[in-house]
Amino acid sequence: MSTGNLRFNAAAAGWDSNPNVQKASSLAYDAILRYFPNAHNFDVLEIGCGTGVLSLKIAAHVHSLTAVDSAEGMIEVLKDKLFQTPEVKNILPVHALLEDPDDPRIRPDPTRAGIEEVEKLAPRRFDLILSHLVLHHISDLPAVFRTMFGCLKAGSSIALTDFEDFGPEARRFHPEAKMDGVERHGIPRKEVEMMLKDAGFVDVKVETAFRMEKGIETVPGEGVKGETMEFPFLICMGRKL
Numbered sequence: 172m173s174t175g176n177l178r179f180n181a182a183a184a185g186w187d188s189n190p191n192v193q194k195a196s197s198l199a200y201d202a203i204l205r206y207f208p209n210a211h212n213f214d215v216l217e218i219g220c221g222t223g224v225l226s227l228k229i230a231a232h233v234h235s236l237t238a239v240d241s242a243e244g245m246i247e248v249l250k251d252k253l254f255q256t257p258e259v260k261n262i263l264p265v266h267a268l269l270e271d272p273d274d275p276r277i278r279p280d281p282t283r284a285g286i287e288e289v290e291k292l293a294p295r296r297f298d299l300i301l302s303h304l305v306l307h308h309i310s311d312l313p314a315v316f317r318t319m320f321g322c323l324k325a326g327s328s329i330a331l332t333d334f335e336d337f338g339p340e341a342r343r344f345h346p347e348a349k350m351d352g353v354e355r356h357g358i359p360r361k362e363v364e365m366m367l368k369d370a371g372f373v374d375v376k377v378e379t380a381f382r383m384e385k386g387i388e389t390v391p392g393e394g395v396k397g398e399t400m401e402f403p404f405l406i407c408m409g410r411k412l
């Protein structure tokens with residue numbers, strides 16, 4: 172198990188009570204609906220869904236949402252939420268480190284009950300792939316972008332939101348105690364643009380989607396004590412022909 176998984180398993184129970192999680196998810200939700208206003212019929216794949224804060228918001232606007240996370244603790248919290256809200260029937264929570272677009276675990280359509288033998292289902296392809304605040308935790312971005320590309324239907328898109336690496340100050344996004352599992356301090360705009368093109372995406376656009384004010388440590392390691400800073404968030408988009 173990676174240290175990242177340990178960190179997120181430990182954080183899962185208290186995840187939703189962090190106001191920054193709620194604020195960033197709301198801002199990402201607004202941005203995604205702004206860029207993709209006609210998603211009613213979409214089958215969406217979200218990679219790194221956490222406890223599903225964004226997933227539950229988006230699911231209300233789309234046909235189905237397959238919510239994948241590599242930390243079992245996060246997926247267990249999402250499963251509990253879905254158990255408490257049986258009226259939400261279009262989310263499939265999946266504990267997986269997704270590396271293969273044909274992975275049988277993402278094949279069931281949550282809107283079609285009663286399909287049990289997932290191995291017999293055809294590989295599922297999606298209309299939109301999301302990931303929010305996840306890319307900065309992924310060491311091998313080109314590999315994840317290739318997997319995402321493989322999971323899309325022809326003509327479909329990715330919309331990946333994360334904070335931008337706008338320079339040395341971007342490091343202040345995380346308090347020192349939360350650096351475990353952080354692979355980079357934000358998304359380097361130009362590099363990610365190149366990586367997406369290399370993975371096969373066309374119409375690649377990486378642009379500022381929103382800004383978020385967040386508490387930061389004045390003295391590294393001493394906790395957040397009132398100072399705040401505004402962080403730019405990017406949306407990384409591209410289409411599969």
Ligand SMILES: C[S@@+](CC[C@H](N)C(=O)[O-])C[C@H]1O[C@@H](n2cnc3c(N)ncnc32)[C@H](O)[C@@H]1O
Binds near residue numbers: 179196218220242305
């Ligand atoms: C900062 S959290 C964000 C969670 C959620 N998107 C949110 O904003 O509340 C990052 C999440 O990405 C997950 N993660 C990291 N790398 C992953 C990968 N390669 N595949 C799936 N999930 C991953 C972690 O387990 C963690 O739940």
